[in-house]
Amino acid sequence: MTTAPDSLDRRARQLHAEALAHVSPEVRAHLRRARHEAISAGTERPSWRLPSWLAGGAMAAALVLAVVLRPDPAPPQPDALPAAGVAAATLEDPAVHLEEDPGFYLWLASADVTALALE
Structure with a gap:
């Protein structure tokens, strides 16, 4: 195997660490709080969301209703x-x-x- 991806990864991490060294601790703390808030907000499930089995059942019922209520084509004229x-x-x-x-x-x-x- 080649070591090119490892050296590229190592170089990217080094550049990231150098860039973070120039950021003030207040800004880093603010970014850390924002990241934690975003992660915790993403894991919460909204209360209005339907369970998947209920949503699937509603979709199936709608399809059955559409098939049952479908208008029949007009019968051909006998003459x-x-x-x-x-x-x-x-x-x-x-x-x-x-x-x-x-x-x-x-x-x-x-x-x-x-x-x-x-x-």
């Missing part, structure tokens, strides 16, 4: 869908007209279909 489907089918496949013609089924049942298929 609109078949008309749109037929219109799209007629544009794509011209054989749709043959399927609607009763003569097509009579011709399909005749003997001409078999002769036509053998050709």
